[in-house]
Amino acid sequence: MTVASILLILVALVFLVAGLTGGSGPLLIISIAASLLAAVALVVGARQTASTRATADRTARRRGGPSTPGAAYGTPVVEPEIPVQHVPPTVGGGWRQPPGPPSGSDLRPRPAPGPGTDEVPLDEPDVQQVRPEDEDLVAQLVTPVHVVQGRPRYHLATCSHLLDRLPSRIPAAEAVELGFTPCARCAPITALLADARPS
Numbered sequence: 001m002t003v004a005s006i007l008l009i010l011v012a013l014v015f016l017v018a019g020l021t022g023g024s025g026p027l028l029i030i031s032i033a034a035s036l037l038a039a040v041a042l043v044v045g046a047r048q049t050a051s052t053r054a055t056a057d058r059t060a061r062r063r064g065g066p067s068t069p070g071a072a073y074g075t076p077v078v079e080p081e082i083p084v085q086h087v088p089p090t091v092g093g094g095w096r097q098p099p100g101p102p103s104g105s106d107l108r109p110r111p112a113p114g115p116g117t118d119e120v121p122l123d124e125p126d127v128q129q130v131r132p133e134d135e136d137l138v139a140q141l142v143t144p145v146h147v148v149q150g151r152p153r154y155h156l157a158t159c160s161h162l163l164d165r166l167p168s169r170i171p172a173a174e175a176v177e178l179g180f181t182p183c184a185r186c187a188p189i190t191a192l193l194a195d196a197r198p199s
Contacts, residue, residue, distance in 0.1 A: 002045050008038035120152055125161055127153070128182035130189045138189050139176040141196055144169040145188055147180055159186035 012034035019027030145154040146167035154175040155162055161183060170178075172192055182189045 005038045005041035005045065008034050008041060012038060124151060125153060126184040128184040128187050128189055130182060134189055134193060138172050138192050141172040141192055143172050143192055143195065145172045145175050147175055152181055153183040154180040154188060155183045156186040156188045156191055159183055161185055
């Protein structure tokens with residue numbers, strides 16, 4: 001492509017000189033068209049060269065050799081793979097991944113999952129101590145609470161445990177129904193019942 005663009009530039013110069021000396025408009029137009037074709041040929045050639053070089057670099061990286069001739073003098077730079085975190089959408093269908101099966105017992109707080117079930121992460125806050133009747137009241141509220149996928153607690157929006165996490169808002173009743181338990185750090189049941197009870 002580079003040779004073709006050089007030939008087109010020479011043709012454009014010849015037509016330009018001929019058009020200027022003879023005062024011919026059509027020759028000048030042909031000169032401009034040849035210049036444009038030369039520019040297109042240069043761009044196409046540059047893109048083909050870049051594509052070929054990128055393909056050679058990828059192939060060399062897979063084989064562990066130098067990616068370009070200049071790279072033979074040093075260790076080739078290999079870019080680390082960055083994992084992409086998948087966050088499922090919660091719009092429309094709501095939260096549909098409970099941390100574990102809800103417990104039907106009246107023991108409050110519910111015990112942490114045992115062997116054979118999902119483990120509670122080490123940095124997870126404790127469960128808020130509540131009376132069964134208070135949790136039953138919260139199970140009827142539509143006030144939103146915040147949950148984090150793969151975590152067993154529900155929180156208030158101001159909970160420090162939610163920092164650097166991607167929480168989802170769901171109604172408190174749905175959180176209880178899905179088996180989430182209240183966070184002891186932000187005490188959501190205390191706040192929810194204070195808001196729900198008349199003063």
